[in-house]
Amino acid sequence: MLRLILIALMGWIVWRLLAPAKIPKVKKQPEMPGVENVVACAHCGIYVPEREMLADTDGRRYCCAEHKKLGAGT
Numbered sequence: 001m002l003r004l005i006l007i008a009l010m011g012w013i014v015w016r017l018l019a020p021a022k023i024p025k026v027k028k029q030p031e032m033p034g035v036e037n038v039v040a041c042a043h044c045g046i047y048v049p050e051r052e053m054l055a056d057t058d059g060r061r062y063c064c065a066e067h068k069k070l071g072a073g074t
């Protein structure tokens with residue numbers, strides 16, 4: 001009976017040691033800086049990262065609120 005417990009314990013230890021390695025890594029790699037999409041301002045044409053830009057109702061993007069207010073065109 002004691003041997004059976006010992007085998008079970010050994011099996012549990014082995015399982016505990018192997019279990020973490022079996023878990024697939026679900027964490028996504030953080031996006032590489034510098035590869036983000038850069039878009040030209042519809043007003044002045046300066047290139048700004050897309051996430052920092054302001055879009056108007058027509059989908060045009062501007063580098064700042066002032067240019068958004070001024071609208072497209074030079």
Ligand SMILES: [Zn+2]
Binds near residue numbers: 063
């Ligand atoms: Zn601009």
